[in-house]
Amino acid sequence: MPKVTINNEEIEVDDGTTVMEAAAQLGYDIPHFCYHPALSIPANCRMCLVEVEDNPDLQPSCHMPVNDGMEVHTESERVVKARKSVLEFILVNHPVDCPICDQAGECKLQDYYMAYDAQESRLRTEKVDGVKVYPLGPEVVYDGERCILCTRCVRFCEEITETDELTTAQRGDHTEIRTFPGQELDNNYSMCTVDICPVGALTARDFRFKCRVWLMNTTDSVCTGCSQGCNIHLDHFRNEVQRYRPRYNPDVNDYWMCDPGRYTYKEVHQDRLEDPMVGDNVVNWHAATQAYVSTMDEALDTFEPSERAMVLSPQVSCEGLHQARRFADEVLETDRLYMGGKPGGESDDLLMNADKNPNRRGIEYVFGGLEAVDSFESLVDAMEAGEIRVLHMMNKHIPTTDDALRARFVDAVADLDLFVLQAMHRGEMVFPPDHRGDFPAADLDDPTLVELADIALPSSSHAEQDGTFVNEDGIAQPFSQSFKPLYNSQPDWQIFGRLGDEMGHSLSYRRLADLREEMFGDAEDDAKPKTLDDKQSKSRAPADAATQPTPAE
Amino acid sequence: MALQFSTEAEDQFQTIVSRYPNNLAALLPVLMLAQEEFGWISVEVMDYIAERLDVSKSQVFSTATFYTMLNKQPVGKCHIQVCTTFSCALAGGYEMLEYLEEALGIQAGETDPEHNFTISEVECLASCGTAPMFQLTTSDGEIEYFEDLDPDRVDEILEDLNDRLDELPDPRDMH
Numbered sequence: 001m002p003k004v005t006i007n008n009e010e011i012e013v014d015d016g017t018t019v020m021e022a023a024a025q026l027g028y029d030i031p032h033f034c035y036h037p038a039l040s041i042p043a044n045c046r047m048c049l050v051e052v053e054d055n056p057d058l059q060p061s062c063h064m065p066v067n068d069g070m071e072v073h074t075e076s077e078r079v080v081k082a083r084k085s086v087l088e089f090i091l092v093n094h095p096v097d098c099p100i101c102d103q104a105g106e107c108k109l110q111d112y113y114m115a116y117d118a119q120e121s122r123l124r125t126e127k128v129d130g131v132k133v134y135p136l137g138p139e140v141v142y143d144g145e146r147c148i149l150c151t152r153c154v155r156f157c158e159e160i161t162e163t164d165e166l167t168t169a170q171r172g173d174h175t176e177i178r179t180f181p182g183q184e185l186d187n188n189y190s191m192c193t194v195d196i197c198p199v200g201a202l203t204a205r206d207f208r209f210k211c212r213v214w215l216m217n218t219t220d221s222v223c224t225g226c227s228q229g230c231n232i233h234l235d236h237f238r239n240e241v242q243r244y245r246p247r248y249n250p251d252v253n254d255y256w257m258c259d260p261g262r263y264t265y266k267e268v269h270q271d272r273l274e275d276p277m278v279g280d281n282v283v284n285w286h287a288a289t290q291a292y293v294s295t296m297d298e299a300l301d302t303f304e305p306s307e308r309a310m311v312l313s314p315q316v317s318c319e320g321l322h323q324a325r326r327f328a329d330e331v332l333e334t335d336r337l338y339m340g341g342k343p344g345g346e347s348d349d350l351l352m353n354a355d356k357n358p359n360r361r362g363i364e365y366v367f368g369g370l371e372a373v374d375s376f377e378s379l380v381d382a383m384e385a386g387e388i389r390v391l392h393m394m395n396k397h398i399p400t401t402d403d404a405l406r407a408r409f410v411d412a413v414a415d416l417d418l419f420v421l422q423a424m425h426r427g428e429m430v431f432p433p434d435h436r437g438d439f440p441a442a443d444l445d446d447p448t449l450v451e452l453a454d455i456a457l458p459s460s461s462h463a464e465q466d467g468t469f470v471n472e473d474g475i476a477q478p479f480s481q482s483f484k485p486l487y488n489s490q491p492d493w494q495i496f497g498r499l500g501d502e503m504g505h506s507l508s509y510r511r512l513a514d515l516r517e518e519m520f521g522d523a524e525d526d527a528k529p530k531t532l533d534d535k536q537s538k539s540r541a542p543a544d545a546a547t548q549p550t551p552a553e
Numbered sequence: 554m555a556l557q558f559s560t561e562a563e564d565q566f567q568t569i570v571s572r573y574p575n576n577l578a579a580l581l582p583v584l585m586l587a588q589e590e591f592g593w594i595s596v597e598v599m600d601y602i603a604e605r606l607d608v609s610k611s612q613v614f615s616t617a618t619f620y621t622m623l624n625k626q627p628v629g630k631c632h633i634q635v636c637t638t639f640s641c642a643l644a645g646g647y648e649m650l651e652y653l654e655e656a657l658g659i660q661a662g663e664t665d666p667e668h669n670f671t672i673s674e675v676e677c678l679a680s681c682g683t684a685p686m687f688q689l690t691t692s693d694g695e696i697e698y699f700e701d702l703d704p705d706r707v708d709e710i711l712e713d714l715n716d717r718l719d720e721l722p723d724p725r726d727m728h
Binding site: 158164165166167168169170171178179180181182183 | 599614
């Protein structure tokens with residue numbers, strides 16, 4: 001294995017490691033634009049030039065493999081001067097209008113300009129005007145003046161999605177990023193080009209000019225769009241989710257996430273069930289709990305355990321599901337459990353899964369297998385046969401797109417003696433109703449289940465609580481609370497704890513950690529979901545983590 | 554109208570493709586062939602070439618827009634490319650360009666309304682020893698150098714060309 005000396009520090013690295021990767025292992029972040037660890041290396045931006053001893057020219061460190069005995073300087077006077085010159089060329093036609101640029105605050109060009117160049121342009125000729133606000137596709141807007149032509153977006157479309165939409169057109173200072181005439185940048189991952197754009201050239205239609213990036217706080221979270229469980233940075237400002245960005249995790253989603261997944265953040269704020277309700281009345285939690293205790297006590301006396309049932313939601317964290325299991329066991333004393341959640345949807349070969357629920361495997365692990373959980377169809381059959389009189393339902397998703405079955409379910413609910421709904425939303429949220437993540441009015445106007453519920457309890461979204469999702473590959477992934485529960489909602493695990501305690505069973509936990517220790521039961525380690533070590537999932541990565549060179553494992 | 558190479562062009566196409574290790578390498582000569590065949594490189598032509606070579610459309614678009622010798626707009630039947638780089642400029646390239654502009658009544662970069670002539674100002678065509686010069690591309694695919702030019706010679710050439718105009722196809726009608 002070659003030994004290389006970087007800034008007088010020696011390090012031994014694997015064969016084929018580039019100078020930039022070796023430097024990253026020592027903690028030196030060499031400035032770069034075009035290099036991206038997941039893409040091919042064109043070495044076209046020249047920002048990463050370093051000095052290699054016995055070599056008359058500066059070398060692009062992203063492209064240069066280390067040799068044994070190589071001595072590299074990444075911060076020498078010559079290198080810093082070269083960076084300044086490279087930036088001066090890159091900025092020849094750049095407007096340097098950071099104050100009105102949406103990328104400001106997370107822009108590598110801005111950072112490097114402040115670090116290395118920070119001077120007025122010496123050119124007295126007029127700058128070449130580029131195109132402004134050019135829509136490349138439904139999600140992405142292009143700004144030709146701010147583009148530095150690193151071609152990361154082009155290579156992303158060639159190498160990751162393999163859809164080849166983007167290319168460079170024209171030449172010289174007229175070069176711009178374009179699609180083939182008549183085509184659009186319209187694939188399931190088009191917004192990843194916005195993430196990897198190191199400057200303000202590509203912006204997302206959904207996020208542009210919505211919030212300044214330095215105002216936002218970032219929480220490590222997990223996308224709830226499907227069972228893939230892509231790791232995300234959840235960017236939020238004043239208790240509102242502003243956007244999702246993919247968070248690097250080589251075992252789950254690499255650097256990417258899909259566009260429909262990104263739009264699922266809208267679920268956190270649209271059409272929420274805000275307060276507990278008893279019948280048609282909005283009440284506080286105390287009153288709702290009391291109403292629950294009295295009606296449920298009566299129902300437990302009246303109806304056999306086999307006449308009580310619970311619908312589990314694979315939208316809920318493992319913590320909530322563990323409490324649901326205990327609640328069904330100890331309070332309802334029933335083993336009639338049914339699978340809820342969203343119906344299946346679109347899928348592709350990269351990240352998007354047909355199962356639109358983030359935690360189906362979580363149910364499997366918490367309940368020790370899916371044998372104990374029956375299908376939704378059998379629930380409807382049992383309800384129609386009058387076998388079920390009491391139903392506690394988590395979330396109001398109906399896991400089918402079959403209108404007849406949905407109607408049968410709603411009719412059967414109306415005949416129940418006691419129907420408790422514990423849900424995030426008032427309406428039926430089936431995602432994605434369309435690509436942009438806005439819900440059709442018809443769905444929002446359909447609060448039938450809430451109206452039918454004898455008691456409706458508002459639960460919190462994943463942004464408002466700590467929790468765990470187990471993704472399709474059986475990897476347990478923690479997510480963190482971004483802000484306090486919105487409106488009067490509470491996390492599912494706390495709702496079950498509160499109801500259980502009031503019903504005379506000690507169900508609540510003082511600390512989530514205690515619950516977590518129990519939630520995957522007494523199973524042997526190999527029957528539990530995999531957990532990743534701390535290296536990716538827990539680290540609070542810098543804002544631009546997706547563009548940092550990755551040290552070799 | 555779906556584009557299709559003529560039989561002769563198809564033969565040339567096959568020869569070009571067989572000469573290169575992969576189709577991407579054949580892209581430039583095939584685009585030149587397509588320009589000869591279809592008069593100019595429209596979006597339909599790029600689409601057809603991408604399909605024939607099995608390379609991505611955006612790659613064809615990128616290459617076609619990079620090279621100025623590939624015309625993305627229809628030019629005149631006679632495309633006169635006047636060199637004004639150093640040697641030609643010193644030997645009277647600009648004067649000849651002005652003379653041509655006056656004779657044809659159009660500016661460099663323009664095409665006359667009948668689509669007979671287009672004048673372009675281009676960079677060095679590697680004929681410095683015989684400056685000033687221009688390159689003439691006619692819509693039948695001929696490329697010819699005219700060197701050591703003076704106004705009389707230009708008049709002569711233009712007269713010849715005017716005689717030939719009726720034989721030449723209009724690039725606008727070639728596909």
